[in-house]
């Protein structure tokens with residue numbers, strides 16, 4: 001794993017760990033190049049946004065970053081290592097994600113949903129679980145306690161006993177984040193975390209993401225809500241037709257005329273644009 005030295009605005013020199021590094025990532029589907037030679041780096045303690053008009057390749061690239069897709073060419077390294085092939089191994093390595101469409105266990109309680117996330121860090125095997133030996137009981141109690149702490153952390157104290165399917169939409173999204181955090185990640189990837197949220201829920205989501213970042217995690221966010229992204233992110237990568245259009249600070253990307261053009265379409269190319 002590499003460490004980069006950065007001079008902060010305060011004048012202090014700090015070392016930033018490289019958490020995720022994608023190099024020359026290309027993903028083809030038959031003749032279609034969905035992601036074209038994209039580089040991307042995420043350091044410890046930063047929030048990086050992934051934007052682009054519809055069909056730009058964001059989801060495909062995100063899936064390459066999380067190991068769901070193996071890129072046609074190029075490489076993704078997490079904590080210095082090439083991503084392991086199995087999703088469970090990626091989680092154990094320290095990468096957690098949420099999905100565009102909520103994927104909770106609807107008939108389990110909020111607490112149980114978070115406990116499921118925790119099981120990748122417990123050592124009790126099926127045999128110990130069947131016997132319900134002392135080691136299993138101890139780990140089960142610790143898992144329950146940690147899950148309750150995480151519910152409180154995401155603002156859902158006292159809601160552990162509610163079935164996931166009965167929770168309001170904003171809480172279901174929060175619960176997904178709590179379950180992802182239960183895996184003890186170093187990197188959290190959020191796929192459209194505010195989709196379908198009202199303005200108040202969006203504000204709460206923003207506060208939660210800042211809180212998670214401040215605890216030392218690196219965060220990658222795909223989101224269509226531009227105001228949310230530019231408020232939230234330290235850096236933003238904008239993809240257009242699979243290629244990097246620009247990568248920079250939120251202010252740089254926000255003010256780049258090519259980004260505005262990519263979203264609303266240039267006057268000569270009305271059909272090439274897309275809405276956020």
Ligand SMILES: Nc1ncnc2c1ncn2[C@@H]1O[C@H](COP(=O)(O)OP(=O)(O)OP(=O)(O)O)[C@@H](O)[C@H]1O
Nearest residue numbers: 029032033034052053054055056057058059060061
């Ligand atoms: N499994 C697939 N098989 C074939 N083509 C695909 C597949 N997944 C995505 N594509 C194509 O790749 C391109 C990029 O799609 P992708 O979903 O990654 O874009 P996106 O930026 O996430 O779009 P949106 O914002 O609309 O979700 C599109 O042309 C899409 O049709």
